[in-house]
Amino acid sequence: MRSESIPVKTVVIGGGAVGLLYAARLVLSGQSASVVTRSPLQAEQINRQKMSFHSLDGQVLPVPLAASPIEQGLPPGNLYLLAVKQNDLPGLLPFLREIPQNASILALQNGMGHQEWLAEKLPDRICYFGINAEGARRLSGTEVIHTGSGSLRVGPWNETAGPDPVISAFLDWARSVQIQATFEASIQPFAWRKLVANALINPLTAIFEVPNGALLENPYTVDLMRDLFVEAAAVANHHGQKLGETDWQEIFAICRNTSRNLSSMLQDVKRQRRTEVEAINGYLVQKGKEAGIPTPLHESLLRVILLKTSMGEEKVGGDRS
Numbered sequence: 513m514r515s516e517s518i519p520v521k522t523v524v525i526g527g528g529a530v531g532l533l534y535a536a537r538l539v540l541s542g543q544s545a546s547v548v549t550r551s552p553l554q555a556e557q558i559n560r561q562k563m564s565f566h567s568l569d570g571q572v573l574p575v576p577l578a579a580s581p582i583e584q585g586l587p588p589g590n591l592y593l594l595a596v597k598q599n600d601l602p603g604l605l606p607f608l609r610e611i612p613q614n615a616s617i618l619a620l621q622n623g624m625g626h627q628e629w630l631a632e633k634l635p636d637r638i639c640y641f642g643i644n645a646e647g648a649r650r651l652s653g654t655e656v657i658h659t660g661s662g663s664l665r666v667g668p669w670n671e672t673a674g675p676d677p678v679i680s681a682f683l684d685w686a687r688s689v690q691i692q693a694t695f696e697a698s699i700q701p702f703a704w705r706k707l708v709a710n711a712l713i714n715p716l717t718a719i720f721e722v723p724n725g726a727l728l729e730n731p732y733t734v735d736l737m738r739d740l741f742v743e744a745a746a747v748a749n750h751h752g753q754k755l756g757e758t759d760w761q762e763i764f765a766i767c768r769n770t771s772r773n774l775s776s777m778l779q780d781v782k783r784q785r786r787t788e789v790e791a792i793n794g795y796l797v798q799k800g801k802e803a804g805i806p807t808p809l810h811e812s813l814l815r816v817i818l819l820k821t822s823m824g825e826e827k828v829g830g831d832r833s
């Protein structure tokens with residue numbers, strides 16, 4: 513962190529793609545960070561053999577990262593980065609309730625719904641939300657590849673709080689490692705825009721099993737994305753978020769900047785794990801229904817992804833540590 517910033521001890525909860533990405537970058541730049549994994553085996557492997565970080569420029573760097581399993585509780589820290597999937601947050605609730613008031617919580621989930629959920633379950637504290645466009649892929653429980661650079665916007669859900677000193681220091685650090693990090697007074701407009709981007713990119717890459725950049729190479733996928741954008745923009749508009757041409761272009765920029773990335777939904781589909789489609793397309797469908805706005809394309813994608821993940825046995829068993 514910058515010399516005038518307060519020291520930050522980051523505890524990353526979730527040793528998946530995003531969690532390992534942030535933990536590795538923190539440790540490699542001399543910061544204090546540890547990771548909390550779901551499985552004891554993954555924690556043991558990270559502690560025993562170090563983790564490997566594949567940087568954007570192709571270097572493979574060993575990372576002396578400390579890890580512990582969630583069953584041991586959360587280690588002390590003053591910043592807790594929630595890097596689990598949205599649907600894994602409820603399982604963390606007893607641990608989140610133990611986080612001291614003087615520590616900050618930053619949730620990095622895609623999708624919508626968890627912001628209200630956290631506000632309801634942790635009513636006496638302010639949670640910060642990160643809209644993260646940095647791409648990552650976990651190669652194994654001890655290996656992560658940085659697949660694309662992007663922005664990181666952080667803020668509370670409503671305009672209730674400025675950045676606390678820990679969040680400010682974290683953002684200083686992010687900027688120092690070339691992440692385009694900003695503090696936003698309210699994260700809502702950015703969460704809506706990220707929701708729409710994920711609602712287009714994630715299910716299409718998951719269905720066709722292609723990296724993000726491939727969507728732009730085909731006129732049929734671009735056409736379909738445009739129709740999906742129009743449906744989603746109508747729902748967002750109803751919620752006071754006016755999406756226009758700049759937002760459409762921004763989705764292209766995300767695909768380009770993370771062109772090699774396998775979206776988090778495609779990674780889940782490949783591993784036959786539950787995806788976040790309900791928190792993404794499902795959220796748009798639900799909000800559309802409540803407002804009387806038809807969203808047939810998003811509803812179809814929702815169904816196809818649910819069907820795809822409910823079919824067959826686990827395809828990949830090597831990345832379960």
Ligand SMILES: NC(=O)C1=CN([C@@H]2O[C@H](COP(=O)(O)OP(=O)(O)OC[C@H]3O[C@@H](n4cnc5c(N)ncnc54)[C@H](OP(=O)(O)O)[C@@H]3O)[C@@H](O)[C@H]2O)C=CC1
Binds near residue numbers: 773
């Ligand atoms: N991957 C990407 O490029 C991007 C992802 N995102 C978003 O970031 C979030 C995280 O995504 P991603 O990292 O890809 O997901 P992953 O599935 O790779 O990682 C989630 C991790 O959380 C762990 N976990 C689940 N429950 C617990 C628990 N109770 N205690 C400790 N760890 C737990 C999982 O453990 P286990 O492996 O044992 O199941 C897994 O390692 C998602 O909301 C995603 O949409 C946003 C931008 C880019």
Ligand SMILES: CC(C)(CO)C(=O)C(=O)O
Binds near residue numbers: 644647710774775776
């Ligand atoms: C930015 C993007 C699309 C990167 O792949 C992402 O958020 C995800 O994969 O969930």
